[in-house]
Amino acid sequence: MTVRTVALSEERALLDLLPPTAPLAWVRRGEGLVAWGTAARLELPAQSERCGGGRFAAAAEWLESLLAGITVHDEVRRAGSGPVVFGSFTFDGRDAGSTLVLPRVLVGRRGGRTWLTVVGEESDPLVPAPPPRPVGGLRWSPGTVREDAWASSVARAVERIRGTELAKVVLARDVVAEATRPVDVRTLLRRLARGYPDCYAYSVAGLTGATPELLLRRTGDRLESLVLAGTARRGATEDEDTALAAALLDSAKNIEEHVYAVQSLRRALEPFCAALRVPARPELLRLANVQHLATPVRATLRPGVATLRALAALHPTAAVGGTPTPLAMEVIAELEGMRRDRYAGPVGWLDAHGNGEWGIALRCAHVDGRRARLFAGSGIVADSDPAAELAETTAKFHAMRAALTDG
């Protein structure tokens, strides 16, 4: 197999280049990668363990043998040029469906430079795509767990936190939308990119969303991550918004949730890193629907550490699992009452040199034909109130709900 990357003079927005079928995307503020077609694909079966590196190690093995059979001609030589795979891993290793895709055609843009990567021979890789279709009529139905039952699970989680060494657990729920015709993922991506410019708009094998949470960006030996945990809604007026932000930055409950997430990331990264910089205090990240406590982390990776190995060590952070992780994973399996599949798992891309960007798959839906299954969760600690946590998940659903709504 031959992979060629060339510089491209192309002015159109990346998302406007995507064809309707199985688009792949990782885009923020007009930069990133879009891709389509399948040159190679891996879909993993269920593994035996909940946590642990099984699916990441299996993916690394597949990727290594794939890359060994590829001849690369790369004129661009930067992160994201040459062969690139998109990936999306299940939250729980015992769920099947972790997927890696080597697309046939990819367009990347960074720092104003654009490039085209093609696998094999494509006579006309950039054929004009038909415009994205509106979603049309939708029928909403409750998800796997009804709202009142979910709130009761939150109450049980709070009891568990008060009675055991469990300190934090993230519980999630789903809702389902059914359209009258297949949903055009490109429509969702455009709306998400417009409404959530600080987030990464992504789609991999139908899992589509806009995540604010960067699990890991690797460029050479430099690592970056943005830890989020602790959430408030946006205010209806500027005064209310400022008051909610001030209360969030001052909230012992939210800071506790946040500290667990930062600690879990730090613990996971430390063995792989030469220099880890973590600010002492979180900052505020404001999105259209919610505001979060955010901690940007930087580190230098030790030589020889594979990106998928670092990802395996990082996932699940306490932003989507809990503290301590193994106990939180048990409580999620016991109380949540649904399968997360790829929601809250790592989603992103990786090149042949180990450069890549991986987010946590949040604010998303799994789009499969006419059906979209939306997910949202929230971190539960000792002081959590079930009604407030339910409202928080409703606010988080808003990103995908709005993306699915025409007009």
Ligand SMILES: C=C(O[C@@H]1C=C(C(=O)O)C=C[C@H]1O)C(=O)O
């Ligand atoms: C679990 C989600 O979000 C995570 C949980 C947060 C919280 O509990 O405050 C905040 C950001 C994310 O780390 C989600 O969006 O589904």
